[in-house]
Amino acid sequence: xxxxxxxxxxxxxxxxxxxxxAVAAWSPQGRFDAGAAAIDGTTLVDVExxxxxxxxxxAGNASDLNLHVHLGLFGRxxxxxxxxxxxxxGTRLVLAAGQTQVQLAGATACELxxxxxxxxxxxxxxxxxxxxxxxxxxxxxxxxxxxxxxxALLDQRVIAGIGNVYRAEVLFLAGIxxxxxxxxxxxxxxDDLWKTLRRLMTAGxxxxxxxxxxxxxxxxxxxxxxxxxxxxxxxxxxQPCRRCGTPIRSWELAARTMYACPRCQPT
DNA sequence: GCTGCATGATGAA
DNA sequence: TCATCCTGCAGCA
Numbered sequence: 001x002x003x004x005x006x007x008x009x010x011x012x013x014x015x016x017x018x019x020x021x022a023v024a025a026w027s028p029q030g031r032f033d034a035g036a037a038a039i040d041g042t043t044l045v046d047v048e049x050x051x052x053x054x055x056x057x058x059a060g061n062a063s064d065l066n067l068h069v070h071l072g073l074f075g076r077x078x079x080x081x082x083x084x085x086x087x088x089x090g091t092r093l094v095l096a097a098g099q100t101q102v103q104l105a106g107a108t109a110c111e112l113x114x115x116x117x118x119x120x121x122x123x124x125x126x127x128x129x130x131x132x133x134x135x136x137x138x139x140x141x142x143x144x145x146x147x148x149x150x151x152a153l154l155d156q157r158v159i160a161g162i163g164n165v166y167r168a169e170v171l172f173l174a175g176i177x178x179x180x181x182x183x184x185x186x187x188x189x190x191d192d193l194w195k196t197l198r199r200l201m202t203a204g205x206x207x208x209x210x211x212x213x214x215x216x217x218x219x220x221x222x223x224x225x226x227x228x229x230x231x232x233x234x235x236x237x238x239q240p241c242r243r244c245g246t247p248i249r250s251w252e253l254a255a256r257t258m259y260a261c262p263r264c265q266p267t
Numbered sequence: 268g269c270t271g272c273a274t275g276a277t278g279a280a
Numbered sequence: 281t282c283a284t285c286c287t288g289c290a291g292c293a
Contacts, residue, residue, distance in 0.1 A: 003275095006274080052276095071275080072276065072286085073273065073275045073276085073286085074275085074285085074288075075275085075287080088287090105287065108276060108277085108285070108286085156275090156276085163274045163275075164273090164275085165274050166274085167274095234274085255281085255282090257273090
């Protein structure tokens with residue numbers, strides 16, 4: 001479930017599990033043999049998240065390279081404190097210290113990067129709602145887009161860390177139709193969007209799941225909501241809107257499925 | 268057991 | 281806009 005909130009959560013978890021410890025590293029799949037060998041035996045100093053990207057810093061290796069991980073759509077971590085399951089054949093990387101293991105499979109990116117490459121990578125990202133950055137840059141970027149707000153929000157150069165779920169949910173909460181031109185969003189609406197994103201994603205990082213339902217629209221704490229009770233529109237095509245009862249619509253937008261309520265989010 | 272889809276991003280055209 | 285990377289699992293037989 002790799003939207004930004006999960007990535008920040010992983011950074012925290014991996015820091016707690018392996019930070020300050022010498023790690024053994026290997027690549028069961030074999031596609032990261034050289035990289036793993038360079039890390040193997042070094043000490044994990046820090047793990048940092050920016051948007052959907054993770055950066056791992058190690059001390060004690062000569063190369064000055066950091067590990068860059070991007071989970072993409074398929075990437076998945078498995079974590080063990082004891083009794084680690086044997087890694088699947090597709091596991092790209094295992095980081096281990098004693099009984100503790102972090103296993104990584106299916107990632108879009110698992111590579112060692114030099115400082116210049118990392119800087120360039122990070123420079124491509126817009127402000128991250130989970131880092132309490134000044135969102136002015138994101139607003140300016142939005143105003144330059146010719147596409148709809150729904151498409152612009154998935155662009156990591158505008159805001160880093162949003163994925164398809166937060167995109168759909170935040171636009172519902174703002175009452176904005178995804179097809180409305182991004183450049184038509186005014187500063188007040190944008191500040192509202194940003195504030196909502198920060199609130200939702202902070203809660204997501206804390207709890208590990210995406211819950212957007214407002215207090216007024218639910219009858220029990222988020223932890224006790226079923227999976228299909230946590231969201232307003234995402235994956236609810238054809239079902240009645242929780243606010244007005246109109247059937248939720250879905251359609252392809254920028255190669256992803258978009259969801260919206262036609263009544264609460266007028267064009 | 269099989270199929271299709273999934274909370275992502277890139278590079279070629 | 282499309283193909284590609286490539287894993288897991290829900291839903292169905």
